Amino acid sequence: MYGFMERQRADHHIAAMTRVLGVSKSGFYARRTRPKSLRAMEDEVLLDMIGTIHHESRGTYGAPRVQAELALAPRHHHQPPARRTAHAPAGPARRLAPGVRDLG
Secondary structure, three states: OHHHHHHHOOOOOHHHHHHHHOOOHHHHHHHHHOOOOHHHHHHHHHHHHHHHHHHHOOOOOOHHHHHHHHHHOOOOOOOOOHHHHOOOOOOOOOOOOOOOOOOO
């Protein structure tokens, strides 16, 4: 939530966003000075690895093959994070109704 607010600061007042989103101004400002969490740092490393694997495959590897490549790489994560960050850059996958094909 606070990341969204940070990106929208140029267009909207912080006070208005905190009121509409139901969060505190103090929480927003505290987050800006707080160091990144271990999980956030791990996610950044993982996203870099995913990007490298995808680039090295010339964009041909999908999620299953990227995940297989990640399984071969040494990791220092406390839990399997690939599923957690799989859609982070582009957002969640679009879900289609059963029997509907994606033609796009």
